[in-house]
Each structure stands twice: as structure tokens, then as C-alpha cells.
Amino acid sequence: MTQKQYRNIDRYQDLLNRIAPTRLVEQTRQSVIGHEGSLEAFVTALSFEVNRCVMLARGADPRDVLSPAAILVMGSTGTGKTHTIKAVADAAGLKLFVFDVSTMTGEGWRGASMSNCLSQVADYQAANPGEICLVLFDEFDKAVRAESDGGEVASSFSPSQSFLKLLEGGEMPFECDTSKSAAIKTLNLDQVVCILGGAFMGLDALVRKRLSDKSGTTVGFGSSYAAVRTAAK
16 A cells, blocks of 8 residues: 555545544534534435545445435525534535525526536645535525426526536536636546535425325335326326
8 A cells, every 4th residue: 555545544534533423513513503403414414425435535336335415405594504514514624615506507608607616626626636525506496497387497597407417426527618718627526525505495395295195196115006006197
């Protein structure tokens, strides 16, 4: 084992110690009041995702590691979601990027596109190889455009189509417009933990409705095959 490889393993071990759920919750409590239960749930999910990144960084076969998953943080406006996430990142010693989805646009439109935002993350990775970072897409529920009939749609002006690539893992090359010309950059998604924050008004009610559905159309344990087949028609 080379000295550089040993330093990397030692660095990741220190990171794993910092993101241990019990320790990380205690550290975060110094700057976050309340959020009982939700803080513990977020820290546990974050610890799981960071552990996945560390396994890949240490050379694990991607086929032996679970696919990346974004962490969904939902709550009403002003409840302290972003503050809590920043406090957890500070306590864990992890770099955090925050992008406001409500101000983002689709590729080719004037404004902050997905490639412009990810360019900052790619530049950080180039300057800090092997470092794991967090990317928070705040106001994520604004990624779709409201229609006049009350529905919602993802148009070319919306950045929503670009988010799916972030959940594929591996290296993602993308084109980014610089001040002079277009440049090709590469983002290592195996070293990025994505967090989606937003109010998601009505989502909790929809989940409760589906979980309490007694009509026999539940899919999974206790479901009725005939009822599910009828509902699917």
C-alpha cells in the first residue's frame, strides 16, 4: 500500500467517525433546537449515503454497493430545513453546495442551468480529489411549472429533466458554458450526496391516504390481486 493510499483510508476513517449518527446528532444539537425525530432520521440517511460513497472510494465493486438515492427533506416554509442541513454538514465537516431550484432554468435558457450549478461541484472535486460533498437542491418542489388548469408539467424551461442523471452514479461528463466558450467537465457522482428540500405541499396527505386505503387496491402485503388488476385497467 502506498503512502497516498494510506492517507486516503485514514481520511475516510476519520470521516466515518464524524458521521456516526449518535455523535453527529449530539454535535448538531449545539446549533439546532427541536426537530425531534426528523434530525435523527436525516442524519441516519446521510450516514448511510456517505458510507456508500466511502465504499466506492475505497475501491468496492459498484455491483456490490446499493445504487445512490437522494435524501428527501420536506417541511413547511420557515421550519428550518436548510439551517438544519447546514448545521449537520458543518458538524460532519462536509462541503455543502446549496442551489435554489426556483431560480434554475433548463439547458439553453438564460439563467442558472443545471450544468452551471454542477460546474461548481466539478471544480471543487478537481481541486479536492477524493473529497465527498453534499449538494442541496432547495425548493425542489418548484422544479415543475404550474398549469392554469391546476396541473403541473415539466417543460424545457424547467431543470427537472436534468435531475434524473444525478441518480445514476459513476462519472457524468457535461457541457458547461464558460465566459469564453463551452467546456466539457466531469462530475464524479459516486462522491456526491444529493439532498432534495422543499415544502411539497399535500405530499404527506397523499402518502397517508395511500397507506390508509381500505379499498383493497394496496400493492404489496395484504393486497388483493383481483382488486389491483381491476384498478390498473
